[in-house]
Amino acid sequence: MATNPSPNSKPSTYLQDMDEVRQVFERFDANKDGKISADELGGVLNALGSDTSAEEVARMMQEIDADKDGYINLQEFAAFCNKDSDDPHKSADKELREAFELYDQDQNGKISAAELHKILTRLGEHCSEQDCAGMIKTVDSDGDGYVSFEEFRKMMTNSNSNSGDAK
Known part of the structure; x- marks a missing residue:
């Protein structure tokens, strides 16, 4: 069961609100079935120019897939996007740097x-x-x-x- 972030937790600077999280999620969800598979995750990472191996994608899936059903749902994706919000400046800067480097x-x-x-x-x-x-x-x-x-x-x-x- 997914939990909502507490009202005091701050989302990262990169994905500010749930609408932005949903838009990014929908980009990853290529077949529009409401969940992200390992193939979809790997496909987006490769499209962004990342040389992510199948093993790395599998590790990412394990980390994000909280209910262990083999897919990432919107709630799991949102929780992943907003993790590390204890230190929003460190997390946001790291995420911004990673996003910048992809481009x-x-x-x-x-x-x-x-x-x-x-x-x-x-x-x-x-x-x-x-x-x-x-x-x-x-x-x-x-x-x-x-x-x-x-x-x-x-x-x-x-x-x-x-x-x-x-x-």
Whole structure:
């Protein structure tokens, strides 16, 4: 039985609320059956450029699959996304760094429009490299045409902290 996080626990900066957790979960759930299989988890990780072995995927599944049914449901996924919330700054920074590194394919410390396009295309998004350049321009505070980790952090933190204000 899944438990809800306590009202005092803070979700990570990366996945601020349940709507965001659900959106990410639905990306992983390729066949839309309401659960993530090992194949689906491995597929998304590979699409993101990770060289995750089948053994690593199996270990991840064991860690996340609390009810041990062989699948990750939404509640298990949400609990995993929000674990380590005792130290939200450490956890959030680590998650942001990992997310940034998935996009920074050449590991040069910057996300280019080409890198962003490559990842979004692998995830099934239909956009052009010019669209990606436009996305980068909106967060590129130093005007160099790339997103640095600090710009990425600022974008993720600002979009999450403002998400409830617009309603």
